Amino acid sequence: MNAFKRDKKEEEDGGGNPFQNLEKTTVLQEARTFNDTPVNPRKCAHILTKILYLLNQSEQLSTMEATEVFFAMTKLFQCRDIVLRRLVYLGIKELSSLAEDVIIVTSCLTKDMTGKGDLYRAAAIRALCTITDGGMVAAIERYMKQAIVDRSPAVSSAALVSSLHLSRVSGDVARRWANEAQEALNSSNVMVQYHALGLLYQARKTDKHAVIKLVSKLTRTSPKSPYAACMLIRMACKILDEVDDDEELLGFISSCLRHKSEIVVYEAAHAWFNLGRVGTKEITPAISVLQLFCGSQRPAHRFAAVRTLNKVAMTHPGVVTACNLDLENLITDSNRSIATLAITTLLKTGAESSVDR
């Protein structure tokens, strides 16, 4: 009976999982095919996928095994098949912390990142920066600065994000490349704008005046990218937390309550409460935004609203009472987290009169 059940299960899976029961040693043995010339892209891509799958299933490779696979993988650089090449980049990233002497691929990657195809270049930059250590940063600096201001958004984003990762390894990277990031900030691409702002903040965050200057310049033009806008709101909050009320910044945050992206609207409402300036006139629009979210079709919106209200209710129950009716509707929400949050919020704001309802 049991065997029958299992058969049926496998049948449902459509013949079982081709990646199930992979043996680490067998796969590593198969990786020797990488040394064959000419390279068979299909076959090698399949084997490389198996290796990546094993790593993703958190199979442990010893340093020796990892190094051996890594070196076999470098042979695949002779093949121009684009999927295979992209998988090699992925493999380099995954193995960079396990294998030894990974810097051997530096020249291959620098060649790819300065080459023709934009798709190669972006991915090569990201792979290159994972194998770069503090001492090597100077060697790739020139290429990175160029890539940051590249006209391809994919390349520019990849370079900006990688620089941010690199600034954990080598502290002053962000500061040295800030001019390029400043230029990238003017990009019309929403993601490039977001990543550039992230790198600029990293470069200036120790200098309060520089941050204030950056923020006040950007708030006037209000970034197009919703992600960048959220980041800017957070930066403004950080400043407001330290200085006295700055009309301009407060004005910016309340103007974001009318942003066309819901992500930004919520971020702005959330920011109002976290600033702890309850009592100002802008609190009413922020509350009505959350009230609107309480009635949303999407559980994530309702959750976001009720979680924020719950936090506000802890310190300022009076402000939240306006939403009591909406919260009462959420008690029976099909999502348990939302229902629980709604109940605990009401316990803080509710009066005796509402208990009966």
Add this chain to the structure above:
Amino acid sequence: MDGQLLEPTLYTVKGMAILDNDGNRILAKYYDKNLFPTPKDQKMFEKNLFSKTHRANAEIIMLDGLTCIYKSNVDLFFYVMGLSHENELILMSVLNCLYDSVSQILRKNVEKRAVLDSLDIVMLAMDEICDGGIILDADASSVVQRVALRTDDIPLGEQTVAQVLQSAKEQLKWSLLK
């Protein structure tokens, strides 16, 4: 209010995962070493997450101090995790991008078998969406553009004769090997 102001940082996403309908990992990535230091911790979290989400079609849950947004289809579960005070709608946009990219890659045929058949491309897509916890791209069509580059996806008319012959040869070879 634990009222912490949100730190202005690009490191938003703490993890992404695709599980099957037994809660086993198909693909998963964790971007914060401090959160789940060992593979065992990750697996435990996934089991826990799955047991709490596989029945309730609720889209969002708080678990172990993380906000987890999820979505399921046929025999797959997609998750995106972030810190509990993170903007949920940002996480939501990442999840939508992950799901829509996979859906476009698999031509709307979002199920386990199809994901495993195109595992390489799905891996590349996950890598294009999030880089070390930073949202790299949240637009599904641009993600797909960056990864779905198989030559046999080019319509027959636009392939050269040599390419057609090559792929025919390979298919024959594989069918014989089976």
